[in-house]
Amino acid sequence: MEIVVSGIRPTGDLHLGNYFGALKNFLKMQHQNNCYFFIADYHSLTTHPTPEDLHGNVKRVLVNYLAAGLDPEAATIYIQSDVPQVAELYLLLNMNAYIGELERVASFKEKIRRQPNNVNAGLLTYPTLMAADVIIHRAQKVPVGKDQEQHLEMMRTFANRFNRMYNIDYFPEPQAYNFGEELIKIPGMDGSTKMSKSDNENSCIFLGDAPELIRKKVMKAVSDQGPTTANQPKAQAVQNLFNIMKIVSPDEVYLHFNDLYNSCQIRYGDMKKQLAEDIINFTAPFREKISELSADNDYLRKVAELGAEKARESAAKTIKEVREIIGFKPF
Protein backbone atom coordinates (compact mmCIF):
# COMPACT_ATOMS: atom_id res chain seq x y z
CA MET A 1 0.00 0.00 0.00
CA GLU A 2 1.41 3.36 -0.95
CA ILE A 3 1.98 6.01 1.69
CA VAL A 4 0.25 9.34 1.07
CA VAL A 5 0.77 12.60 2.98
CA SER A 6 -0.69 16.05 2.54
CA GLY A 7 -1.68 19.06 4.59
CA ILE A 8 -3.57 22.33 4.54
CA ARG A 9 -2.66 25.53 6.40
CA PRO A 10 -5.25 26.61 8.97
CA THR A 11 -6.70 29.90 7.76
CA GLY A 12 -10.40 29.19 8.39
CA ASP A 13 -12.95 27.31 6.28
CA LEU A 14 -11.58 25.63 3.17
CA HIS A 15 -12.41 27.17 -0.22
CA LEU A 16 -13.23 25.60 -3.57
CA GLY A 17 -9.53 25.76 -4.53
CA ASN A 18 -8.53 23.71 -1.47
CA TYR A 19 -11.34 21.28 -2.20
CA PHE A 20 -10.66 20.61 -5.86
CA GLY A 21 -6.87 20.96 -5.58
CA ALA A 22 -6.41 18.77 -2.51
CA LEU A 23 -9.33 17.56 -0.40
CA LYS A 24 -11.17 15.82 -3.22
CA ASN A 25 -8.09 13.68 -3.77
CA PHE A 26 -7.76 13.01 -0.04
CA LEU A 27 -11.29 11.59 -0.10
CA LYS A 28 -10.59 9.32 -3.04
CA MET A 29 -7.24 8.13 -1.75
CA GLN A 30 -8.14 7.43 1.87
CA HIS A 31 -9.58 3.98 1.25
CA GLN A 32 -6.88 2.73 -1.10
CA ASN A 33 -3.69 3.93 0.57
CA ASN A 34 -2.03 4.48 3.91
CA CYS A 35 -2.95 8.15 4.25
CA TYR A 36 -1.75 10.89 6.60
CA PHE A 37 -3.69 14.16 6.31
CA PHE A 38 -2.73 16.95 8.66
CA ILE A 39 -3.38 20.58 9.54
CA ALA A 40 -0.21 22.62 9.01
CA ASP A 41 -0.34 24.80 12.11
CA TYR A 42 3.46 25.19 12.47
CA HIS A 43 3.47 26.63 8.95
CA SER A 44 0.83 29.18 9.76
CA LEU A 45 3.05 30.75 12.45
CA THR A 46 5.02 32.51 9.69
CA THR A 47 2.19 35.07 9.56
CA HIS A 48 2.00 35.51 13.37
CA PRO A 49 -1.65 34.66 14.14
CA THR A 50 -3.05 35.38 17.61
CA PRO A 51 -3.48 32.25 19.80
CA GLU A 52 -7.28 32.58 19.46
CA ASP A 53 -7.15 32.82 15.68
CA LEU A 54 -4.71 29.95 15.41
CA HIS A 55 -6.80 27.65 17.60
CA GLY A 56 -10.07 28.64 15.91
CA ASN A 57 -8.64 28.11 12.44
CA VAL A 58 -7.19 24.70 13.27
CA LYS A 59 -10.64 23.69 14.47
CA ARG A 60 -12.24 25.03 11.25
CA VAL A 61 -9.97 22.92 9.07
CA LEU A 62 -10.55 19.79 11.16
CA VAL A 63 -14.30 20.39 10.94
CA ASN A 64 -14.04 20.92 7.16
CA TYR A 65 -11.99 17.73 6.73
CA LEU A 66 -14.61 15.70 8.57
CA ALA A 67 -17.57 17.48 6.97
CA ALA A 68 -16.16 16.65 3.53
CA GLY A 69 -16.01 12.96 4.50
CA LEU A 70 -12.47 12.27 5.64
CA ASP A 71 -12.74 9.17 7.77
CA PRO A 72 -10.55 9.15 10.90
CA GLU A 73 -10.70 5.34 10.96
CA ALA A 74 -9.43 5.04 7.38
CA ALA A 75 -6.92 7.91 7.25
CA THR A 76 -4.68 9.33 9.95
CA ILE A 77 -5.97 12.87 10.49
CA TYR A 78 -3.77 14.95 12.76
CA ILE A 79 -2.51 18.37 13.74
CA GLN A 80 1.10 18.98 12.71
CA SER A 81 2.18 20.42 16.08
CA ASP A 82 0.95 17.24 17.83
CA VAL A 83 3.86 15.44 16.17
CA PRO A 84 7.08 17.06 17.45
CA GLN A 85 9.17 14.57 15.47
CA VAL A 86 8.31 16.73 12.45
CA ALA A 87 10.13 19.65 14.10
CA GLU A 88 13.17 17.47 14.79
CA LEU A 89 13.37 16.28 11.18
CA TYR A 90 12.94 19.90 10.05
CA LEU A 91 15.99 20.86 12.12
CA LEU A 92 18.02 18.03 10.66
CA LEU A 93 17.01 18.80 7.06
CA ASN A 94 17.83 22.49 7.55
CA MET A 95 21.49 21.56 8.09
CA ASN A 96 21.63 20.51 4.44
CA ALA A 97 19.29 23.12 2.96
CA TYR A 98 21.16 25.98 1.31
CA ILE A 99 20.23 29.63 1.53
CA GLY A 100 20.66 30.10 -2.22
CA GLU A 101 18.17 27.41 -3.18
CA LEU A 102 15.69 28.51 -0.52
CA GLU A 103 15.84 32.14 -1.66
CA ARG A 104 15.05 31.11 -5.22
CA VAL A 105 11.69 29.49 -4.30
CA ALA A 106 8.85 31.42 -5.96
CA SER A 107 6.58 31.34 -2.90
CA PHE A 108 9.39 32.88 -0.78
CA LYS A 109 9.90 35.72 -3.26
CA GLU A 110 6.15 36.25 -3.26
CA LYS A 111 6.06 36.38 0.57
CA ILE A 112 8.87 38.96 0.66
CA ARG A 113 6.77 41.11 -1.64
CA ARG A 114 3.62 40.61 0.39
CA GLN A 115 5.01 40.95 3.92
CA PRO A 116 8.25 42.97 3.59
CA ASN A 117 8.24 43.75 7.31
CA ASN A 118 8.06 40.13 8.37
CA VAL A 119 10.60 38.15 6.33
CA ASN A 120 11.33 35.58 9.03
CA ALA A 121 13.49 32.46 8.92
CA GLY A 122 10.36 30.32 8.98
CA LEU A 123 9.37 31.72 5.60
CA LEU A 124 12.78 30.98 4.14
CA THR A 125 12.74 27.41 5.43
CA TYR A 126 9.06 26.80 4.66
CA PRO A 127 10.02 24.15 2.04
CA THR A 128 12.21 22.21 4.49
CA LEU A 129 9.31 22.01 6.94
CA MET A 130 7.08 20.78 4.12
CA ALA A 131 9.68 18.17 3.21
CA ALA A 132 9.81 17.06 6.85
CA ASP A 133 5.99 16.74 6.89
CA VAL A 134 6.06 14.32 4.01
CA ILE A 135 9.23 12.30 4.44
CA ILE A 136 8.62 11.81 8.18
CA HIS A 137 6.19 9.09 7.01
CA ARG A 138 8.43 8.12 4.07
CA ALA A 139 5.56 8.95 1.74
CA GLN A 140 5.49 8.43 -2.02
CA LYS A 141 2.46 10.49 -3.03
CA VAL A 142 1.36 14.02 -2.14
CA PRO A 143 -2.06 15.18 -3.38
CA VAL A 144 -1.78 18.96 -3.92
CA GLY A 145 -2.82 21.74 -6.27
CA LYS A 146 -0.57 23.16 -8.97
CA ASP A 147 0.78 25.96 -6.76
CA GLN A 148 2.70 23.36 -4.69
CA GLU A 149 4.68 21.91 -7.59
CA GLN A 150 7.93 23.69 -6.76
CA HIS A 151 7.67 22.70 -3.10
CA LEU A 152 7.40 19.08 -4.19
CA GLU A 153 10.56 19.48 -6.23
CA MET A 154 12.34 20.77 -3.14
CA MET A 155 11.12 17.76 -1.13
CA ARG A 156 12.70 15.46 -3.68
CA THR A 157 15.94 17.47 -3.52
CA PHE A 158 16.10 17.18 0.28
CA ALA A 159 15.16 13.49 0.33
CA ASN A 160 17.73 12.64 -2.33
CA ARG A 161 20.41 14.75 -0.68
CA PHE A 162 19.94 12.87 2.60
CA ASN A 163 20.14 9.53 0.81
CA ARG A 164 23.31 10.53 -1.05
CA MET A 165 24.96 12.05 1.97
CA TYR A 166 24.58 8.89 4.04
CA ASN A 167 24.86 6.55 1.09
CA ILE A 168 21.57 4.86 1.86
CA ASP A 169 18.31 4.45 -0.03
CA TYR A 170 16.13 5.55 2.89
CA PHE A 171 13.64 8.23 1.79
CA PRO A 172 11.47 7.63 -1.30
CA GLU A 173 11.03 10.53 -3.77
CA PRO A 174 7.62 12.09 -3.07
CA GLN A 175 5.53 12.86 -6.16
CA ALA A 176 2.74 15.42 -6.49
CA TYR A 177 -0.48 13.63 -7.27
CA ASN A 178 -3.89 14.28 -8.80
CA PHE A 179 -5.42 10.97 -9.87
CA GLY A 180 -3.44 10.55 -13.02
CA GLU A 181 -4.35 14.02 -14.23
CA GLU A 182 -2.52 17.34 -14.36
CA LEU A 183 -2.35 19.26 -11.10
CA ILE A 184 -5.05 21.89 -11.03
CA LYS A 185 -5.48 25.54 -10.13
CA ILE A 186 -8.96 26.88 -9.36
CA PRO A 187 -9.32 30.57 -10.31
CA GLY A 188 -10.61 33.33 -8.05
CA MET A 189 -13.90 35.21 -8.39
CA ASP A 190 -12.00 38.49 -8.77
CA GLY A 191 -10.45 37.72 -12.15
CA SER A 192 -7.24 36.34 -10.61
CA THR A 193 -5.93 32.99 -11.80
CA LYS A 194 -5.84 31.46 -8.31
CA MET A 195 -8.51 31.37 -5.64
CA SER A 196 -6.49 32.35 -2.58
CA LYS A 197 -7.43 33.70 0.80
CA SER A 198 -4.12 35.48 1.28
CA ASP A 199 -4.54 37.36 -2.02
CA ASN A 200 -8.15 38.40 -1.61
CA GLU A 201 -10.74 36.88 0.69
CA ASN A 202 -13.52 38.01 -1.65
CA SER A 203 -12.06 35.91 -4.43
CA CYS A 204 -12.87 32.78 -2.41
CA ILE A 205 -16.00 30.70 -2.05
CA PHE A 206 -15.75 28.75 1.19
CA LEU A 207 -17.36 25.36 1.75
CA GLY A 208 -19.23 26.80 4.73
CA ASP A 209 -20.47 30.02 3.06
CA ALA A 210 -24.20 30.73 3.48
CA PRO A 211 -26.26 30.66 0.24
CA GLU A 212 -26.86 34.41 0.38
CA LEU A 213 -23.14 35.10 0.64
CA ILE A 214 -22.40 32.77 -2.27
CA ARG A 215 -24.98 34.62 -4.41
CA LYS A 216 -23.41 37.93 -3.45
CA LYS A 217 -19.86 36.82 -4.23
CA VAL A 218 -20.79 35.26 -7.57
CA MET A 219 -22.90 38.21 -8.72
CA LYS A 220 -19.97 40.51 -7.93
CA ALA A 221 -17.47 38.32 -9.81
CA VAL A 222 -15.47 40.08 -12.49
CA SER A 223 -16.54 39.54 -16.13
CA ASP A 224 -16.31 41.82 -19.21
CA GLN A 225 -18.48 43.69 -21.77
CA GLY A 226 -19.38 40.46 -23.56
CA PRO A 227 -18.14 39.08 -26.89
CA THR A 228 -18.67 41.05 -30.08
CA THR A 229 -17.69 38.40 -32.62
CA ALA A 230 -18.53 34.70 -32.81
CA ASN A 231 -16.15 32.31 -31.05
CA GLN A 232 -14.13 35.17 -29.61
CA PRO A 233 -11.44 33.99 -27.16
CA LYS A 234 -12.49 34.53 -23.55
CA ALA A 235 -10.88 37.13 -21.30
CA GLN A 236 -9.22 35.63 -18.19
CA ALA A 237 -12.01 36.67 -15.79
CA VAL A 238 -14.69 35.19 -18.05
CA GLN A 239 -12.68 32.03 -18.59
CA ASN A 240 -12.47 31.76 -14.79
CA LEU A 241 -16.26 31.74 -14.48
CA PHE A 242 -16.52 29.06 -17.15
CA ASN A 243 -13.80 27.01 -15.44
CA ILE A 244 -15.67 27.05 -12.15
CA MET A 245 -18.94 26.28 -13.92
CA LYS A 246 -17.29 23.31 -15.59
CA ILE A 247 -16.54 21.67 -12.27
CA VAL A 248 -19.68 22.49 -10.26
CA SER A 249 -22.46 22.56 -12.87
CA PRO A 250 -23.94 19.74 -14.97
CA ASP A 251 -22.28 19.37 -18.42
CA GLU A 252 -25.38 20.57 -20.28
CA VAL A 253 -25.47 23.80 -18.28
CA TYR A 254 -21.83 24.51 -19.08
CA LEU A 255 -22.37 23.73 -22.78
CA HIS A 256 -25.49 25.89 -22.88
CA PHE A 257 -23.67 29.01 -21.62
CA ASN A 258 -20.62 28.24 -23.70
CA ASP A 259 -22.82 28.15 -26.83
CA LEU A 260 -24.45 31.44 -25.80
CA TYR A 261 -21.00 32.98 -25.40
CA ASN A 262 -19.83 31.72 -28.78
CA SER A 263 -22.91 33.13 -30.49
CA CYS A 264 -22.58 36.48 -28.66
CA GLN A 265 -25.91 36.01 -26.87
CA ILE A 266 -24.61 35.50 -23.38
CA ARG A 267 -25.96 37.54 -20.48
CA TYR A 268 -23.48 37.25 -17.64
CA GLY A 269 -26.20 38.05 -15.09
CA ASP A 270 -28.04 34.85 -16.10
CA MET A 271 -24.87 32.83 -16.14
CA LYS A 272 -23.87 34.04 -12.68
CA LYS A 273 -27.32 33.31 -11.24
CA GLN A 274 -27.08 29.75 -12.51
CA LEU A 275 -23.49 29.39 -11.30
CA ALA A 276 -24.42 30.66 -7.82
CA GLU A 277 -27.26 28.12 -7.53
CA ASP A 278 -24.99 25.30 -8.70
CA ILE A 279 -22.31 26.26 -6.16
CA ILE A 280 -24.97 26.45 -3.43
CA ASN A 281 -26.13 22.96 -4.38
CA PHE A 282 -22.63 21.64 -4.50
CA THR A 283 -21.71 23.04 -1.07
CA ALA A 284 -25.02 22.20 0.67
CA PRO A 285 -23.89 18.90 2.22
CA PHE A 286 -20.67 20.48 3.54
CA ARG A 287 -22.51 23.46 4.98
CA GLU A 288 -24.88 21.31 7.03
CA LYS A 289 -22.18 19.04 8.40
CA ILE A 290 -19.87 21.97 9.18
CA SER A 291 -22.39 23.51 11.55
CA GLU A 292 -23.16 20.13 13.16
CA LEU A 293 -19.51 19.20 13.73
CA SER A 294 -18.50 22.65 14.98
CA ALA A 295 -20.69 22.09 18.02
CA ASP A 296 -19.16 18.70 18.86
CA ASN A 297 -15.86 19.46 20.61
CA ASP A 298 -15.75 16.04 22.30
CA TYR A 299 -15.75 14.28 18.96
CA LEU A 300 -13.15 16.67 17.51
CA ARG A 301 -10.86 16.05 20.49
CA LYS A 302 -11.19 12.28 20.05
CA VAL A 303 -10.39 12.50 16.35
CA ALA A 304 -7.33 14.70 17.00
CA GLU A 305 -6.06 12.39 19.76
CA LEU A 306 -6.47 9.27 17.68
CA GLY A 307 -4.70 10.91 14.72
CA ALA A 308 -1.86 12.29 16.85
CA GLU A 309 -1.21 8.85 18.30
CA LYS A 310 -1.08 7.13 14.91
CA ALA A 311 1.02 9.89 13.32
CA ARG A 312 3.49 9.96 16.21
CA GLU A 313 3.98 6.22 15.97
CA SER A 314 4.96 6.43 12.31
CA ALA A 315 7.05 9.59 12.83
CA ALA A 316 8.89 8.17 15.85
CA LYS A 317 9.96 5.13 13.85
CA THR A 318 11.44 7.34 11.11
CA ILE A 319 13.20 9.64 13.58
CA LYS A 320 14.74 6.69 15.41
CA GLU A 321 16.14 5.34 12.14
CA VAL A 322 17.26 8.77 10.91
CA ARG A 323 19.11 9.44 14.17
CA GLU A 324 20.96 6.16 13.81
CA ILE A 325 21.81 6.85 10.16
CA ILE A 326 23.16 10.30 11.09
CA GLY A 327 25.24 8.88 13.94
CA PHE A 328 23.25 9.82 17.03
CA LYS A 329 23.65 6.43 18.67
CA PRO A 330 23.66 5.16 22.24
CA PHE A 331 27.03 4.03 23.66
Ligand code: TYM
Ligand atom coordinates in the same frame (compact mmCIF):
# COMPACT_ATOMS: atom_id res chain seq x y z
P1 TYM B 1 -2.46 25.75 1.35
O1 TYM B 1 -2.97 25.67 2.73
O2 TYM B 1 -2.22 27.09 0.74
O3 TYM B 1 -3.41 24.97 0.37
C1 TYM B 1 -3.84 23.66 0.72
C2 TYM B 1 -4.04 22.83 -0.52
O4 TYM B 1 -5.00 23.44 -1.39
C3 TYM B 1 -4.44 23.62 -2.67
N1 TYM B 1 -4.95 24.87 -3.25
C4 TYM B 1 -5.42 24.98 -4.49
N2 TYM B 1 -5.56 24.06 -5.48
C5 TYM B 1 -6.11 24.48 -6.64
N3 TYM B 1 -6.54 25.76 -6.85
C6 TYM B 1 -6.42 26.71 -5.88
N4 TYM B 1 -6.85 27.93 -6.11
C7 TYM B 1 -5.83 26.33 -4.64
N5 TYM B 1 -5.58 27.00 -3.49
C8 TYM B 1 -5.02 26.09 -2.65
C9 TYM B 1 -2.94 23.69 -2.47
O5 TYM B 1 -2.25 23.33 -3.65
C10 TYM B 1 -2.75 22.68 -1.35
O6 TYM B 1 -2.68 21.38 -1.86
N6 TYM B 1 2.25 24.62 2.22
C11 TYM B 1 0.96 24.05 2.02
C12 TYM B 1 0.49 23.18 3.17
C13 TYM B 1 1.46 22.10 3.48
C14 TYM B 1 1.65 20.89 2.76
C15 TYM B 1 2.68 20.20 3.43
C16 TYM B 1 1.05 20.35 1.62
C17 TYM B 1 2.33 22.09 4.53
N7 TYM B 1 3.06 20.95 4.50
C18 TYM B 1 3.13 18.95 2.99
C19 TYM B 1 1.51 19.12 1.19
C20 TYM B 1 2.52 18.42 1.86
C21 TYM B 1 -0.01 25.19 1.85
O7 TYM B 1 0.22 26.28 2.32
O8 TYM B 1 -1.15 24.87 1.21
